[in-house]
Amino acid sequence: MRALAYDGNLKSRAGETVNIAILHKKGHAASESMAGAMAKAFGALEATQVSGLPIVVSRLSYTGEEALKKAITGAGIDFVYVCEGLESELDAIERITRQMKVLSVGSKQAHIEKGLSIGVFQIADKCTILLNLSASRQEGISFAADLLRLAKVIR
8 A cells, every 4th residue: 555655646547535446256265365355454544545545445356357447447446456366367457457547466476477566575584565667657657766666676
């Protein structure tokens, strides 16, 4: 969540609220479990604000590209957290987030290496921000130099 505050384009992209979707695969036990845990974790932040904007969190089952596009448009989603279980759908999710200028956040290091924008992971006993700079730029995100200095950047 703190990384969002480093997006210079957040206020122009987000509107009146920062809408976060926890994207999971219906029927995939680990994906649904992760979605529940992440919805609870992000939901605890709904009482706070990012760059002066309130936060709204929702869970969204991935059922295909068109459904995701409609959900992003209909709910004004600004940030998609991609749970495990969607590895075979990453190419489609990337296309949509880039086309619709929505920040993609991966739940696995491999998601960022594959093409999602950002994630925070435990690497060698250290909490590490992994940032795919090309992907984030294609999604319309303009992260400040302060975040780039803190992150391990994939170009």
